[in-house]
Amino acid sequence: MHSSLHNFEKFLHDPNPMPVLMKVGIAHAQVETIHPFLDGNGRLGRLLITFLLCEKGIMKRPLLYLSFYFKQHRSEYYDRLQSIWDDGNWEGWLKFFLKGVYDVAQEATNTARQIVNMREAHRQIITNKLRGGGGKAPLVLESLYGSPLVTVKELSKELGLSYSNANALVDRLCDLEILNEITGQRRNRIFTYESYLSLFKEQENVP
Numbered sequence: 001m002h003s004s005l006h007n008f009e010k011f012l013h014d015p016n017p018m019p020v021l022m023k024v025g026i027a028h029a030q031v032e033t034i035h036p037f038l039d040g041n042g043r044l045g046r047l048l049i050t051f052l053l054c055e056k057g058i059m060k061r062p063l064l065y066l067s068f069y070f071k072q073h074r075s076e077y078y079d080r081l082q083s084i085w086d087d088g089n090w091e092g093w094l095k096f097f098l099k100g101v102y103d104v105a106q107e108a109t110n111t112a113r114q115i116v117n118m119r120e121a122h123r124q125i126i127t128n129k130l131r132g133g134g135g136k137a138p139l140v141l142e143s144l145y146g147s148p149l150v151t152v153k154e155l156s157k158e159l160g161l162s163y164s165n166a167n168a169l170v171d172r173l174c175d176l177e178i179l180n181e182i183t184g185q186r187r188n189r190i191f192t193y194e195s196y197l198s199l200f201k202e203q204e205n206v207p
Helices: 002-012 020-034 041-055 067-072 074-087 090-129 137-144 152-159 163-175
Strands: none
Touching (some): 020 041, 020 074, 020 090, 067 074, 152 163
16 A cells, blocks of 8 residues: 555656646546545545646636536446556546546536626626615625625625615615525525525535
8 A cells, every 4th residue: 555655646746747637637546546545535536636737737726626527427437447447448537537627627617607697697787776886785796706605794794884784785685686595584594695506506416
């Protein structure tokens, strides 16, 4: 085991040129082969993909996750890894891996485009429907992209508003169907930016 980990480390830091995506794909398969832990090897291997892409400067932020792709193609994923172990078929694995990177990148681009369009549409709704351009409502909208679950108390503190004013603002955003209350309670209510969250719901159950 120690020898395998040492060789893996040497591979990661090998200065000889190799296309980054190929190196990342090989590294993931090696982690799955080594199984350095009793549990969590799969999660570690998937995280390694993202970390290496960031470390190599391919991505500035960890925005590319292949977990959902691997789950969608679970049988082929394990078959490709097994083929490496049984037959040394690295080419088949790398073709599968690189197709996954392409598909996930396309999906991420489409999601980003949807977010940009939704943000602009909701900005226009706020401007057109709320008196005076919505006051601090545009600030609430921007904050929702960092924290799509909020309470009136949190917004009151963040925006420097009284609780009653923050509550009235939240109610107006609910009327515009930008926010949705999810507890069904009269006190300690929690609101979600459901339009934004719905873009990611298909990935909620990725292990």
